[in-house]
Amino acid sequence: MKTVLLLLALVFAGPAHAGAGAADHDEPGPDDGPPFFGFVKDVSGVPVRDARVTATHKNVSFMANTNATGGYRFNVFAKNVNPDEVVISCAKEGYRQARVFRYPLAKGKPVKSVETECRLQRQN
Numbered sequence: 001m002k003t004v005l006l007l008l009a010l011v012f013a014g015p016a017h018a019g020a021g022a023a024d025h026d027e028p029g030p031d032d033g034p035p036f037f038g039f040v041k042d043v044s045g046v047p048v049r050d051a052r053v054t055a056t057h058k059n060v061s062f063m064a065n066t067n068a069t070g071g072y073r074f075n076v077f078a079k080n081v082n083p084d085e086v087v088i089s090c091a092k093e094g095y096r097q098a099r100v101f102r103y104p105l106a107k108g109k110p111v112k113s114v115e116t117e118c119r120l121q122r123q124n
Contacts, residue, residue: 033077038116039070040090043098047071048120051092057081066090083114090118097121 040051047070055062055074064072077086083105090097098121105111 031078031080032075033079033081034083034111034113035073035075036077036083036086036088036114036116037071037073038088038118040066040072040092040118040120041070042095043119043121048090048092048095051090051095051118051120053118054089054091056087056089057085083111086114088116088118090120092120094123095120096123 036055038053040048040053042048047066047068049066049068049070051066051070053064053066053072053074055064055076057077062074062076064074066072077083088100088102090100097118099119101117101119103115103117105114
């Protein structure tokens with residue numbers, strides 16, 4: 001159990017600032033990775049409020065709800081976490097996930113942030 005806790009502490013260093021209402025003014029620490037942020041919209045492009053967004057790396061997940069503009073933000077991963085290994089998904093009752101699009105990261109440059117858009121389709 002101690003090994004698992006130590007591993008989690010190394011992988012996910014720093015406080016978890018999940019959700020669109022999280023403080024954006026916190027200064028990143030030297031071991032903090034880039035923030036993951038984005039929007040949840042329906043398939044026609046309308047923001048979806050109170051959707052649940054999940055950020056998963058390996059077997060650990062963090063959840064946040066979107067704000068009125070469909071926005072969310074996670075400041076939970078350490079800099080040693082490869083952004084390509086983090087999976088973002090979204091859900092809301094009455095909808096199904098239609099598409100998740102991650103904006104391309106700049107090649108050969110440090111990752112400053114990771115933006116993902118999630119589209120939901122209303123179920124009949």
